[in-house]
Amino acid sequence: MLRRAVSGGARGAYRPTIRNLACMSQRRSSGAVVVLLCAALFAGAGCARFDSAQSQPYTTEPELAPGPTSTPPPPPPLPATPFPKECPAPGVMQGCLESTSGLIMLPDSQSALVGERTTGAVKQVAVRAEPFVKTVIPVDPSGDGGLMDIILSPTYSQDRLMYAYISTPTDNRVVRIADGDVPKPILTGIPKGATGNMGALAFTSPTTLMVQTGDAGDPAQASDPGSMAGKLLRIEQPTTVDQAPTTTAMSGLGPGGGMCIDPADGALYVTDRTETADRLQRMSKDSTVSTVWTWPDRPGVAGCAALDGTVLVNLVDTKQTVAVQMAPETGAVTGDPEVVRQDQHGHAWALQVSSDGNVWGATVNKTNGDAERLDDVVFPLFPQGGGFPRTNEEKT
Numbered sequence: 603m604l605r606r607a608v609s610g611g612a613r614g615a616y617r618p619t620i621r622n623l624a625c626m627s628q629r630r631s632s633g634a635v636v637v638l639l640c641a642a643l644f645a646g647a648g649c650a651r652f653d654s655a656q657s658q659p660y661t662t663e664p665e666l667a668p669g670p671t672s673t674p675p676p677p678p679p680l681p682a683t684p685f686p687k688e689c690p691a692p693g694v695m696q697g698c699l700e701s702t703s704g705l706i707m708l709p710d711s712q713s714a715l716v717g718e719r720t721t722g723a724v725k726q727v728a729v730r731a732e733p734f735v736k737t738v739i740p741v742d743p744s745g746d747g748g749l750m751d752i753i754l755s756p757t758y759s760q761d762r763l764m765y766a767y768i769s770t771p772t773d774n775r776v777v778r779i780a781d782g783d784v785p786k787p788i789l790t791g792i793p794k795g796a797t798g799n800m801g802a803l804a805f806t807s808p809t810t811l812m813v814q815t816g817d818a819g820d821p822a823q824a825s826d827p828g829s830m831a832g833k834l835l836r837i838e839q840p841t842t843v844d845q846a847p848t849t850t851a852m853s854g855l856g857p858g859g860g861m862c863i864d865p866a867d868g869a870l871y872v873t874d875r876t877e878t879a880d881r882l883q884r885m886s887k888d889s890t891v892s893t894v895w896t897w898p899d900r901p902g903v904a905g906c907a908a909l910d911g912t913v914l915v916n917l918v919d920t921k922q923t924v925a926v927q928m929a930p931e932t933g934a935v936t937g938d939p940e941v942v943r944q945d946q947h948g949h950a951w952a953l954q955v956s957s958d959g960n961v962w963g964a965t966v967n968k969t970n971g972d973a974e975r976l977d978d979v980v981f982p983l984f985p986q987g988g989g990f991p992r993t994n995e996e997k998t
Contacts, residue, residue: 688732689976693985694947695962696727697976702964704752704766704803705905705952705980714954716964716980717766719748724764727980739777739785742769746857747799750774756808765811765840767801774799776813778842786842793831795819797857802905804861806870811837813848814872816857821877824854832856834872834885852883852891860905860952862913871913873903882906882915882926884933895926895935907953907961914942914961914983916950918970923950923963923983947981948972960984 691697695714703719713728715736722741727733741748747769755763762781765788767774774792777785788811792801795818802814817824817832824832827850834852837845852872859873859880870885871894880897894913897903902919913926924939943950943963949970950963961983967973 691976691979694976694979694981695729696725696733697979699725699727699733699964699978699980701966701969701978702952702980703748703750705954705962705964706752706754707954707956707962709957711956711958711960714962714980715752715754715764716952717749717752719743719750719966720969722749722768724749724752724766737764737779739766739768739779740770742771744769745796745799747774747794750800750858751802751860753803753805753811756805765803767803767813769794769799774801774815774818776803776811776837776840778840788840788842788845789813789835789837789848791830793818793820793823793829798831799857801858802861804863804870806863806868809839811840812851812861812870813837814855814858814861814874817855821856824856827853851885851889856881859903860916862906862908862953864908864913866911869908871906871908873906873915875900875903880917882913894928895939904951905953905963907955909955909959909961914953915939916953916963918949918951918966921945921948921950923953943983947979948974948977950981953983 689696689698696716699716700718700721702716704717706715708714712730713726715724715726717724720743722739724736724739725733726736739749749766749768751767753765755761755765758764764779766777766779766785768777772794773790774794775787776789778788779785792815798816798819800816804812806812813835815831815833815835820831823829832853832855833850834855835848836851837848839846855872855874856876857874859875862871863869864871868887872883872885874881874883878898880900880903882894882903883891884894885891901917901922904916904918906916907914911928911930914923915926916923921944922941923943925942926939927936928934929936947963947965948967949965951966952964954962956962962980963983964980965978967977
């Protein structure tokens with residue numbers, strides 16, 4: 603009877619389980635009584651299992667659940683290295699630099715080009731990569747000269763050109779550097795002195811390069827129309843061959859400072875240091891010049907960054923960055939400059955806005971006499987991110 607039940611194809615294939623195997627063993631040892639008992643259990647869903655839903659191949663292996671694995675889980679991935687290995691300066695893009703000058707933020711907001719004033723090196727630095735030297739420009743770093751500023755061509759992605767304001771043994775000058783090439787002069791003969799050499803570069807249009815020159819330690823030259831010292835000079839279509847004569851946009855400037863452009867209206871802001879006060883001046887698109895703010899205590903104005911009706915200015919001697927805020931309708935200053943950085947990272951010169959809205963600075967501690975162990979550095983002005991202006995919550 604059991605043989606007929608097992609071979610009944612209409613009920614599905616027979617697959618013994620542990621209970622079936624035990625039942626068969628009992629049949630062999632107990633004779634016909636056990637056969638009848640097993641048949642009864644079989645008829646009442648006992649010893650064997652028939653699956654009418656799906657035919658399965660015959661097997662004599664018992665069905666056992668999979669046991670626990672002895673293979674350990676993979677370890678979690680290691681965290682990304684937060685700072686360059688050779689200079690683990692926390693909270694900055696890069697440390698262990700010589701005193702800096704020009705700073706160019708790159709489109710990813712996590713890397714930059716930075717000039718070293720005394721070495722003439724232009725280094726590419728990044729948050730999560732070691733720095734490398736892009737080029738070295740021969741300079742004379744005596745006094746406050748050397749590599750004083752760098753700027754990329756407005757069409758750098760096509761022409762791969764960079765411009766620099768430098769000191770040589772005989773003059774200050776503007777040079778142009780193509781990738782992989784030696785520097786070539788654009789404008790030479792700018793007076794050089796023992797002090798008063800610092801200046802800056804800015805493009806106010808794709809073809810107009812502005813050059814801020816220092817007074818070379820002689821304020822009289824700044825007011826002399828025949829001298830290029832202490833001026834804001836305009837170079838149209840900068841080229842290495844048959845350069846058109848420069849024109850003067852501003853006179854009477856002391857040692858630079860820096861320049862920055864308002865992204866809203868294209869106005870150019872210029873900082874400089876005179877014998878009586880440090881200044882922030884504004885030149886509109888129609889070349890109208892006005893004084894925005896003066897510091898009679900002469901805290902050492904340096905680089906600036908303009909955004910959202912606010913001009914940020916580095917004050918080197920007091921280790922501050924301040925925000926000068928203006929009414930959007932009139933451009934009038936709305937109050938005393940607000941201190942947004944005090945002492946953090948020390949003496950800072952350059953300021954640049956990144957594409958994500960944050961502002962980055964670069965320090966000059968090694969040449970200002972109180973360098974820390976990991977100076978000099980490129981650092982975020984607002985480590986928490988979010989750019990500027992800050993909300994009231996961020997200020998507190």
